[in-house]
Amino acid sequence: MGRYTFRLPDIGEGIAEAEIVAWHVAVGDRVEEDGRLADMMTDKATVEMESPVSGVVVEVAGETGDTIAIGAPLVVIEIEGEVEEDDAHIGAADAEPVAAVAVEPVATRDPEVESVAPTPATPTPSVPASPKVAPSPSSRVMASPAVRKRAADLGIALSEVRPAKDGRVRHGDLDAFLSYNAGGGFQPVAAKGADEQVRVIGLRRRIAENMAASKRHIPHFAYVEEYDVTALEETRAQLNEGRGDRPRLTMLPFLIAAICKLLPRYPMLNAHYDDEAGVVTRYGSVHLGMAAQTPSGLMVPVIRDAQGRNLWQLAAEIRRLGDAAREGKATSAELSGSTITVTSLGPMGGVATTPVINRPEVCIIGPNRIVERPMFVKGADGVERIEKRKTMNISMSCDHRVVDGWDAASFAQDLKKLIEAPALILVG
Known part of the structure; x- marks a missing residue:
């Protein structure tokens, strides 16, 4: 068994580096000769990288959004038989070894492709207590935490709900309020969605950079x-x-x-x-x-x-x-x-x-x-x-x-x- 290091080839046009915009393989996958490895972006054109050998992927150079220098290791593939010395390993004169990528590794953005290592877990710092603030009208109304949360999700101010007994707002009071005000604008407009973070990579990042440069300079x-x-x-x-x-x-x-x-x-x-x-x-x-x-x-x-x-x-x-x-x-x-x-x-x-x-x-x-x-x-x-x-x-x-x-x-x-x-x- 041997290891073949696929280095990012010279794509031409004086390109010094390229950005990973999509992976078609992961560590542990088997790839055939001429199989798709990754899509790399240079300027505004995307170039598909294909494997020159068949084998099992054991190392990759980073995540989508990372920039790889021309000639730097992109993928390491384990193959049957031996390979020539230049391809069998990554020499220190060329670049640091690329590490196998597990689940969501933290990859370097260095164009020389430094070693990729998982980030060790760190304890969550304690959160300081929030400063005291003046109570809102809703906080002065008697209600259980569950009722308060439901009212907040529905967009209802508890101060507008009339409790049926003993001054405490209950779920039944919220139901009565919703029924009475049906069609009156108190229903939530839409269900609450989850927050989402999206990495700005590839073409979208190039567009952002070009537009910012245009407005900054022109x-x-x-x-x-x-x-x-x-x-x-x-x-x-x-x-x-x-x-x-x-x-x-x-x-x-x-x-x-x-x-x-x-x-x-x-x-x-x-x-x-x-x-x-x-x-x-x-x-x-x-x-x-x-x-x-x-x-x-x-x-x-x-x-x-x-x-x-x-x-x-x-x-x-x-x-x-x-x-x-x-x-x-x-x-x-x-x-x-x-x-x-x-x-x-x-x-x-x-x-x-x-x-x-x-x-x-x-x-x-x-x-x-x-x-x-x-x-x-x-x-x-x-x-x-x-x-x-x-x-x-x-x-x-x-x-x-x-x-x-x-x-x-x-x-x-x-x-x-x-x-x-x-x-x-x-x-x-």
């Missing part, structure tokens, strides 16, 4: 404009009627096409700002990030060279990237390199939003919910009439270090002209 400002999308929605419906095998057009391909049409005139919006170097890079191509909600959290797949695609091609790419992100199949290349981002909550888009910029970008655009409302519309005869129109607000957040308010407002007004006259989007 002076955001927001601009919101209302758009009449009645004509655009009519155009969209007509195109969808004859689409054949092509994907159904939503609002997004039209919005993206309009944005791409305007950005050559507003290059300061399609840019990255390196605040450490003090350099703004304006891009000639539009690599448009498309914020997508997935079971794992928010991801931003990228439509490469969006300016060179027509409506149908944009719709197909939106669907392909959205499916890949939701299924966890999006590659690292598909999740990086955006130059400007669009974020949409679809029918839940609300009246207006103030989206957080996808750093190091300098602008993010968020369409909101389409609603119908009466509006004054001037007819061909010059007379204004009230008509039912479909309207939508579009929100922008910009980096005020790079984008001036005048630039954002001018872009929004030019975008309004395209959206409200969709034929202009389609012409060259």
Whole structure:
């Protein structure tokens, strides 16, 4: 028998470490060659680790949420026969031994993977007595501890309950109170739930870190404009009627096409700002990030060279990237390199939003919910009439270090002209 140490391989792209986001094996499990060991996250891409040998898992490097350095031991597998010296054990020059993980071990967060050892039990410190406080109205009412607890769970103030005899509130008095006030707002809204602690790991932690860095470093400002999308929605419906095998057009391909049409005139919006170097890079191509909600959290797949695609091609790419992100199949290349981002909550888009910029970008655009409302519309005869129109607000957040308010407002007004006259989007 021998032991094979599987070290975290070089995943590429200059990655120095990766985070454990899921284990597929535990100590004592048998794993076959090419069997799944763990899912490791680098940036926003998740990479599946597979076993190069068959055997029994005897040691693992930590818990989900722990960070492992490239080249550090991840799993130790007991195999039949002997293995070469380099793989048979963990040398002191490489890293400390990883210990077998039992039930809920305490794992180090050191990227060099130090030894993992269970935390010894410690006696619970005594709790000092609570300071005396003035009695509440409920505490002055005579009742047993069980009755008090039940009243608290039901949200009933004992001072409002009239006892049937001798001034002491009993369970029967609570029952009578509930019966008398049925439907009067005294019933509990919902059952009391248990508190829960959830570790922030993997993609959710990366999102939290990126959003915090964006708000910490970027002076955001927001601009919101209302758009009449009645004509655009009519155009969209007509195109969808004859689409054949092509994907159904939503609002997004039209919005993206309009944005791409305007950005050559507003290059300061399609840019990255390196605040450490003090350099703004304006891009000639539009690599448009498309914020997508997935079971794992928010991801931003990228439509490469969006300016060179027509409506149908944009719709197909939106669907392909959205499916890949939701299924966890999006590659690292598909999740990086955006130059400007669009974020949409679809029918839940609300009246207006103030989206957080996808750093190091300098602008993010968020369409909101389409609603119908009466509006004054001037007819061909010059007379204004009230008509039912479909309207939508579009929100922008910009980096005020790079984008001036005048630039954002001018872009929004030019975008309004395209959206409200969709034929202009389609012409060259």
